[in-house]
Amino acid sequence: QKEVEQNSGPLSVPEGAIASLNCTYSDRGSQSFFWYRQYSGKSPELIMSIYSNGDKEDGRFTAQLNKASQYVSLLIRDSQPSDSATYLCAVSEGGSSNTGKLIFGQGTTLQVKP
Amino acid sequence: EAGVTQSPTHLIKTRGQQATLRCSPISGHTSVYWYQQALGLGLQFLLWYDEGEERNRGNFPPRFSGRQFPNYSSELNVNALELEDSALYLCASSLEISGPQFFGPGTRLTVL
Numbered sequence: 560q561k562e563v564e565q566n567s568g569p570l571s572v573p574e575g576a577i578a579s580l581n582c583t584y585s586d587r588g589s590q591s592f593f594w595y596r597q598y599s600g601k602s603p604e605l606i607m608s609i610y611s612n613g614d615k616e617d618g619r620f621t622a623q624l625n626k627a628s629q630y631v632s633l634l635i636r637d638s639q640p641s642d643s644a645t646y647l648c649a650v651s652e653g654g655s656s657n658t659g660k661l662i663f664g665q666g667t668t669l670q671v672k673p
Numbered sequence: 674e675a676g677v678t679q680s681p682t683h684l685i686k687t688r689g690q691q692a693t694l695r696c697s698p699i700s701g702h703t704s705v706y707w708y709q710q711a712l713g714l715g716l717q718f719l720l721w722y723d724e725g726e727e728r729n730r731g732n733f734p735p736r737f738s739g740r741q742f743p744n745y746s747s748e749l750n751v752n753a754l755e756l757e758d759s760a761l762y763l764c765a766s767s768l769e770i771s772g773p774q775f776f777g778p779g780t781r782l783t784v785l
Contacts, residue, residue, distance in 0.1 A: 591771050602763055602776040603716070647716070657770045658729045659706060659721035666715065 561586040563650050565664035573672050578635040580646050580667050585629065588653020589662075592624055594633045595647040597666065603647055607633060638671045645669070674699065677777030679764050685783045686754050694749040694780045698766030705747040706767070706774055707739060711760035719762075722747055723770070754784045 562585045572578045580594075591610055595603035607622040609615045609631070615622045621634040631650070635642055645666040652660040678697045686692050698705050707719040718731040722741035730737075736752040745766075751758055761781050765774035 591773075593773055595776075602761075602779045605773050605775060608773045649716075651771065659704065659723070659770060660718040660729060660731065661706075661708075661716075661774060662718070663716040 561652060561662055563648055563662050563664035565646075565648050565667045567665055568668040569670050570667055571670045571672060572638050574638060574640060576638050576671075578638045578642065578669055578671070580633040580635075580648075580669065582631045582633075582648030582650075582664055583629055584631070584648075584650045584662070586650065586653045586662070587626075587629065589650045590653065591651035592622070592631045593649040593661065594620075594622060594631075595649060596642075597645045597647055599645075606646070635669075638669075640671045640673050643669055643671045677764055677766050677775055679762075679777040679780050681780060682778070683781050683783070685785065687785050688754055688756060690754050692751045692754060692758075692782055694751075694762050694764075694782070695746065696749070696764030696766075696777060697746045698764075699768075699775060702766035702768050702775075703745050704767045704770060705741055705745065706765040707747070707749050708763045708765065708776075709733075709760045710763060710779075711757070714760075716763065720749070751782070756784050758782060759784045 594606045597603045609622040623632045648664040649661040704723045721729040739749040761779045765776045
């Protein structure tokens with residue numbers, strides 16, 4: 560069973576702080592990694608994509624990937640109350656051919672307190 | 674650029690009925706994916722369509738089926754509805770198969 564694990568939280572940080580969200584995955588064949596943000600009652604919104612080891616920065620967001628450790632993380636700098644949401648880690652299913660399937664973690668709820 | 678659209682927003686059915694959900698991908702995207710998000714279960718992969726063909730399906734019974742039309746829009750059909758089919762059904766599209774998937778607003782299906 561291929562799995563993606565996230566701490567469900569809630570993760571509570573003060574406004575302006577750095578929020579650190581973590582994710583581990585079991586499928587060594589995975590090649591594509593994504594972070595989505597989902598507000599309550601809404602659909603997931605893509606925040607970051609990362610495909611190779613290292614860091615990728617986009618504005619206040621930094622994604623980190625370590626394939627050897629099967630670990631993906633998302634850092635949110637200068638956290639704002641509007642960042643309060645559930646963050647979903649998604650990993651492409653690996654294998655000899657592309658299956659189109661993303662495997663999602665259960666999500667980490669982030670609360671940014673003013 | 675318009676995003677993924679889905680209809681209807683809400684759908685209420687009774688057990689045993691059939692439900693049809695519709696999705697239009699982002700212009701230029703040929704791959705369409707369907708996911709189910711039931712309460713407490715996270716997003717579960719249902720189906721993948723590309724160029725009009727079903728390419729992969731998740732661990733769901735055959736009463737979940739669908740199709741993709743020549744204009745790349747897609748339809749998800751759920752037959753013989755059961756109470757546990759109540760969920761948010763999300764459609765996504767992508768430009769590249771290994772690229773990010775962009776989600777529509779979802780259809781909330783309630784089975785009474």
